[in-house]
Amino acid sequence: MSEQLRARAETLRQEVRDFYATVMPAELRDKAHRHQVLSKEDYVGWMRLLDKQGWSVAHWPEALGGKGWSPLERFAFEDELARLGCPWVIPFGVKYVGPVIYAFGTDAQKQRFLPGIKTTEEFWAQGYSEPGAGSDLAGLRTMALKDGDHYVVNGQKVWTTYAQWADWLFCLVRTDRDDKPQTGISFLLIDMKSPGVTVKPIRTMDGFAHVNEVWLEDVKVPAENLIGEEGKGWTYAKFLLKNERTAGAIVGWAWHVLDRLKKHARETRVNGVALIDQPLMRNRIGEYELRFMALELAAYQAVTAMVDGTENGSEASLIKLRGTELYQEVMETLVEALGHAGVAFDTEALHSAGLPPLGPDDTGGILKDHFYNRAATIFGGSSEIQRNIVAKVVLGL
Amino acid sequence: MKTDLETIGMLRDSAARYADDNYSFHQRWAVLEQPEGYSRQAWSDFAEFGFLALRLPEDDGGLDADAVAIGAVMEIAGSRLLMEPLLASAIVGTGLLLKQGSAAQKAALLPALADGSLVLVLADEDEAGPCVIDGNRITGAKLGVLHGDIAGKFLVSAIDAASGAAVVALVDADAAGVSRHNYKLVDGRGATTLRLDAAVAERLQPESGQTAAVALAEIRDEATVALCAETLGIVKSLVHTTNEYLKVRKQFGKFIGSNQVLQHRMVDCLLLQEEVRALTAAAQQALAGPAEGRVRIVSGARAYIATAARKVANEAIQMHGGVGVTDEVDVSHYFRRLMVIAALFGNRDAHFARFVDASLAA
Numbered sequence: 158m159s160e161q162l163r164a165r166a167e168t169l170r171q172e173v174r175d176f177y178a179t180v181m182p183a184e185l186r187d188k189a190h191r192h193q194v195l196s197k198e199d200y201v202g203w204m205r206l207l208d209k210q211g212w213s214v215a216h217w218p219e220a221l222g223g224k225g226w227s228p229l230e231r232f233a234f235e236d237e238l239a240r241l242g243c244p245w246v247i248p249f250g251v252k253y254v255g256p257v258i259y260a261f262g263t264d265a266q267k268q269r270f271l272p273g274i275k276t277t278e279e280f281w282a283q284g285y286s287e288p289g290a291g292s293d294l295a296g297l298r299t300m301a302l303k304d305g306d307h308y309v310v311n312g313q314k315v316w317t318t319y320a321q322w323a324d325w326l327f328c329l330v331r332t333d334r335d336d337k338p339q340t341g342i343s344f345l346l347i348d349m350k351s352p353g354v355t356v357k358p359i360r361t362m363d364g365f366a367h368v369n370e371v372w373l374e375d376v377k378v379p380a381e382n383l384i385g386e387e388g389k390g391w392t393y394a395k396f397l398l399k400n401e402r403t404a405g406a407i408v409g410w411a412w413h414v415l416d417r418l419k420k421h422a423r424e425t426r427v428n429g430v431a432l433i434d435q436p437l438m439r440n441r442i443g444e445y446e447l448r449f450m451a452l453e454l455a456a457y458q459a460v461t462a463m464v465d466g467t468e469n470g471s472e473a474s475l476i477k478l479r480g481t482e483l484y485q486e487v488m489e490t491l492v493e494a495l496g497h498a499g500v501a502f503d504t505e506a507l508h509s510a511g512l513p514p515l516g517p518d519d520t521g522g523i524l525k526d527h528f529y530n531r532a533a534t535i536f537g538g539s540s541e542i543q544r545n546i547v548a549k550v551v552l553g554l
Numbered sequence: 555m556k557t558d559l560e561t562i563g564m565l566r567d568s569a570a571r572y573a574d575d576n577y578s579f580h581q582r583w584a585v586l587e588q589p590e591g592y593s594r595q596a597w598s599d600f601a602e603f604g605f606l607a608l609r610l611p612e613d614d615g616g617l618d619a620d621a622v623a624i625g626a627v628m629e630i631a632g633s634r635l636l637m638e639p640l641l642a643s644a645i646v647g648t649g650l651l652l653k654q655g656s657a658a659q660k661a662a663l664l665p666a667l668a669d670g671s672l673v674l675v676l677a678d679e680d681e682a683g684p685c686v687i688d689g690n691r692i693t694g695a696k697l698g699v700l701h702g703d704i705a706g707k708f709l710v711s712a713i714d715a716a717s718g719a720a721v722v723a724l725v726d727a728d729a730a731g732v733s734r735h736n737y738k739l740v741d742g743r744g745a746t747t748l749r750l751d752a753a754v755a756e757r758l759q760p761e762s763g764q765t766a767a768v769a770l771a772e773i774r775d776e777a778t779v780a781l782c783a784e785t786l787g788i789v790k791s792l793v794h795t796t797n798e799y800l801k802v803r804k805q806f807g808k809f810i811g812s813n814q815v816l817q818h819r820m821v822d823c824l825l826l827q828e829e830v831r832a833l834t835a836a837a838q839q840a841l842a843g844p845a846e847g848r849v850r851i852v853s854g855a856r857a858y859i860a861t862a863a864r865k866v867a868n869e870a871i872q873m874h875g876g877v878g879v880t881d882e883v884d885v886s887h888y889f890r891r892l893m894v895i896a897a898l899f900g901n902r903d904a905h906f907a908r909f910v911d912a913s914l915a916a
Contacts, residue, residue, distance in 0.1 A: 291875050293805035316876050360881040362890065368876075437903045489864070492893070493901060497679075497698035497747075500897045502740040514737030515747070524740065531871050531889070532879045539875065541815065 158229065158464045166233040173237040176210060181243075189242050192522020194365060194507045197280070197322040203244050204251075204277035214251050214275045221259055221267075222275055228463035232405040232456070239409025240416075247319070250274040250281040252400050254327040257344065257393050261385040270325075270346070284314040284328030284347070284371060285394070291316075292542050294329070295338040295391065299373060301330035301345055303380065308332070308345065310353075310376040316536070320356045320369040323349050328373075329394055332387050342390035346382040347373070363528035364504035398538070399473075407480030407533075408456045414484060414526075415445055418491040421517065425494060432494055445487050452479050470550040474543040481533040481540065488527045495520055556842070557623035565623055568603055569630040577634050579884050585637050590704050591744040592637040601670035606644045609652060614664055621776065621838035625783030632787025635887055637743055639673050639701040641784070646777045647674035650709050653769040654722045654758035663707075675705040676773065677748045678899075685723075685750060688715035691731075692723050692755040695748065700898060702746030703736035709758070710750065711770050720767040723755035730754065741890040771845075775852045777899045779841055782834040782855055785863045785895060786827075788888045792870040793827045795884060796820065799874055816873060823869055826862040833858055850912035853905040860902035863892050 177186065185203065188195060195203070207213040216231050217223025226234070238246065246252070255274045258266055273279035290296040299312025310330060320326065326347045333341035347354070353376040358366030385393055422433035422442060432438045459472035492499040498516025502524055506513055513521035534540045548554040577585075577596065585593045600606055605627055610616020617623065624645055631640050648667050651660060651674065666672035677696035685694025692712055702708070708725045725732060731753030734746040758766070797820055800811030810816055833855035840851035867889045871878035878885045896902060 286876070289804070291805060293807075296805065296807075362879050362881055362886040364881070435903070437907065485868075493896065493903075496901075497745075497897055500698075500739050500741075500894045501737045501745065503738065514735075528879070528886075528890075531868070532876065534872060535875050535879070540872070541813075544815075 158461050162227060162229055162464065166229045169230055169233050170237045173234060174241070177241045177243065180210070181206065185244075188510065189244055191510075191519045192242070192526055193510055194525065195244055197319075200244065200247055200319075200322075201277050201280070204247060207246065208276050213246070213277070214255065216252070217255065217259065217275075221271060229460050232408075232460045235405030236409040236412075236456075239406045240412045242413050245406060247277075248400075249283050249318070249323075249327075250277065250279070253283060253397050254281055254325075254346075256400055257327070257384060257397050260396060261344075261389075261393055263381075265381070266346075266384065279324040280319065280322050282317050282320045282323035282326050282349075282371075284317060284326045286316045287313060288315050292539055294394070295342070297329055297331060297342070299328070299330045300334070301332050301343060301378065303332070306380050308378045308380060308383070310345070310347065310373045310378055312373050314371040314373070315368075316359070317356075317369045317371045318367055320349070320371050321358060321366070325349060326354075326371065327384075329390050332390075339391040340388055342394070343387050344384040344390040344393045345378055346384065347376060347378050348382075351376050351378065353377075361529060362531070363525040364502075365507075365525070365529075367529070407477060407484060408453060411449060411452060411480050411484045411487065414487045414491055414523075415442075415449055417519070417523065418442060418445070418487055418494060421491065421494050424517070425496070427496075438490075438494065441490055445483065445490070448479075448483050452476070452483055455479065471547040474538070474546045477538070478540055478543050481530075484533060485530060488523075488530060491523060492527050495523070499524065557617065557620045561617060561619075562623045562626050565605075565608075565617075565619075566626040566630065569605065569627050572599065572603065573630055573634040573636070577636060579635075579887075582635065582637070586742045591738060591742055592639065592701075592704070596636070597638045597670050600638060600640065600644075601668065605640065606648075606670050607668040608644060609648050610664060610668060611652075615668060621779050621841045622835075624776075624780055625786075625834065625838055628780045628783035629787035629790075632784035632891070633791045634787075635741075635884070635891055639675065639704065641777065641780055642675040642701040643667065643673045643705070645780055646676050646773060647705075647709060649776060650676055650722060650769060650773045651758070653762075653764060653772065654760045654766060656759045656761060659724070659756070659758060672707065673701060673705045674707045674709065675699060675701050676709045676711070676777075677702060678711045678770070678774070681747070685710055685712035686715050687712045687721050687723050687755055687757065690755055690757075691752040692725060692750050693752055694750055696750075697747055698897060699746045699748050700739075700894075701744060702734060702748055703744035705746075708732075708748060710748075710755065711766075712755075720765065720770060722758040722766045722769065724758060725750065725753055725755045739894050741887070741894045743894065774899055775848060776841060778852055778856050778905070779834070779837045781895050781898060782830075782837050782859050785859050785892065786830050786834045788892060788895075789827050789830050789863050789866050792866050792885065792888050793820075793823050796823065796870040796873050803875075810873075819869055819873070823866050826866050830859050830862050850909060853900075853912065854909040856900070857902050857906040857909055860896055860905070864896070867892050 204213055214222055215224040216226045219225045258270050287297045301308040301310045326349055328345045328347050329342055330345050331341050332343040353374040355372040357370040359368045360366050422438055423431055425432045456476050459476055462468040462472055495516050498520045501514040503514050507521045507525055512518060607616040608619040612618050677699045679697045681695035681697050685692055706727055710723045710725050712721045712723050714721050731751040733749045736746045739745050800816055801809055803810045837852050837855035840848045870885045874885050877883050
């Protein structure tokens with residue numbers, strides 16, 4: 158990895174910090190600081206702000222409006238945003254389906270969809286998991302049967318993030334009943350306004366409904382919405398999953414919550430002594446610091462391998478494993494450090510930008526994230542699946 | 555006082571049967587929607603079953619229940635996620651009144667406690683300095699008072715303005731100078747921050763001569779042990795439900811429970827469950843014993859159990875996958891209940907520190 162690239166990544170980090178301090182609207186920055194629940198308008202505004210900076214699709218090739226970012230720049234960007242506590246870069250359009258469309262789609266599909274993805278003119282959701290197909294994605298059963306110039310789709314998707322806001326759903330479907338699990342799968346773009354699409358919210362532990370069930374009943378989808386070839390959907394899905402596992406943000410999130418833990422532990426006094434000066438807490442925070450150092454260095458090692466083309470396919474899994482474990486443990490300690498405030502919860506306040514019932518102004522948001530991110534070791538390939546991947550690709554087991 | 559095994563078995567059975575019939579996970583949804591965060595119907599049913607008179611002397615129509623008997627009920631409170639103030643009022647509030655109340659004070663309050671018309675809770679944790687009682691006026695603030703939002707009266711730990719001695723003061727929730735900041739906890743129950751500004755208070759004055767300091771130390775340990783039993787109920791439920799899930803959830807063409815890695819993790823959860831059971835029983839025994847040995851076992855049990863329960867809950871969610879973080883399954887409700895338990899009557903670190911001090915004392 159060249160010094161030049163390193164320097165570019167450092168410059169990018171500084172640009173992101175400047176953007177946070179001077180470009181990001183104060184209201185959004187405040188919501189982000191407090192880990193508030195964001196509305197669709199907030200997210201669309203956020204994604205468009207990134208687009209204006211030239212960042213929403215900077216990882217795309219330059220010919221398509223991107224900057225052709227290297228893995229290091231991508232990592233630096235996502236890591237820095239997460240450290241600042243910014244809203245996440247909603248990946249379904251810009252990171253997931255966009256690259257699939259430009260890699261495997263027709264010219265007509267590229268012209269139709271890529272501009273709206275770049276500017277978040279159209280909001281995308283991912284129709285992958287099903288009730289019987291979670292970790293075992295190839296077990297999916299949603300059927301799309303060809304009928305003249307369209308497909309008729311029947312099935313049920315689950316854990317569909319932001320389906321309630323989505324204009325489009327990119328969907329893995331089975332186009333051949335008799336094929337082997339992975340060969341009968343196709344990649345289909347479904348207009349959410351189509352008759353027969355029903356979105357049913359799933360309430361998660363944090364009291365919100367970020368995820369949904371999506372029911373597809375006799376949904377007619379034009380055949381031109383098929384990506385690539387029929388039956389090759391699994392190949393495209395694997396290509397997409399590689400993008401899902403870039404893992405940049407998890408290092409930043411871990412840093413961010415550790416930073417919050419240190420802040421609250423300094424500001425909270427128990428029996429007259431700051432929490433951070435109490436031996437048990439101090440020791441625990443020290444352990445987290447050490448583990449974060451190892452995570453950060455391992456992440457750089459992994460990104461370096463990606464830049465140099467020496468990766469073995471396990472890098473993103475290792476970072477996700479370590480990163481999510483550390484993130485969850487730090488969160489537990491942070492909630493504990495908040496004491497009684499850490500068990501008081503008001504979902505309304507999180508929506509209305511009101512204050513939490515007790516504690517510092519970010520308490521409610523921290524709790525929401527604590528609940529939701531118990532799923533960090535489950536979504537995007539569970540920890541068990543990540544370990545399977547590493548066992549297979551590196552250890553040959 | 556040692557409750558006989560037959561009575562304990564009867565208590566356990568009647569509580570479990572009641573929960574089976576009236577407090578299933580689905581029936582409980584209606585309770586969660588109550589603005590008060592508990593079911594008045596269940597509360598009056600508990601009164602009828604005698605659960606609210608558990609601690610009362612037999613002469614007053616009670617069971618004079620010991621820690622094991624209380625634990626039998628608390629285990630059900632945990633496994634069924636009961637929302638009513640059993641711990642706060644029937645065990646802690648009533649228990650402290652029994653220790654510290656004068657005959658007249660007890661006579662005035664016990665009937666209302668037993669029939670459920672009065673909720674009496676202990677407000678113990680100071681916001682900053684201790685609450686101070688001067689004559690019959692009390693001033694100060696108390697944090698994290700479980701069910702303080704629905705309490706009719708409070709028992710407030712305080713110090714006497716003149717002597718600095720510990721005092722337990724009875725304060726009416728409606729008295730002038732009393733204000734409450736009510737809020738909901740992550741498990742749906744209510745709590746309050748209690749502020750007292752020269753509020754009228756009545757000191758508890760036991761004929762026994764037991765000091766308030768001793769009584770408060772006892773009741774805190776009793777509450778801690780009751781929380782151990784509640785946690786045991788939760789851990790057993792989590793282990794059971796997760797184990798069942800491993801037997802029915804299929805991925806990659808086989809039950810996920812056939813994966814050795816999950817089998818081993820499930821075994822570790824079972825080991826933790828058995829340790830929680832053993833520690834809870836030991837802590838219950840220790841309550842009946844001398845004060846010196848009590849602290850080490852009670853706080854040691856609580857510290858170990860807090861860590862064990864968190865580990866089991868995290869594993870239960872992980873092994874359930876996505877459904878584990880939804881509101882629709884009991885696993886996530888157990889997880890939230892454990893968070894609240896962890897913040898009551900001393901957190902894990904506080905009990906661990908107390909255990910270490912007791913263990914390493916020369």
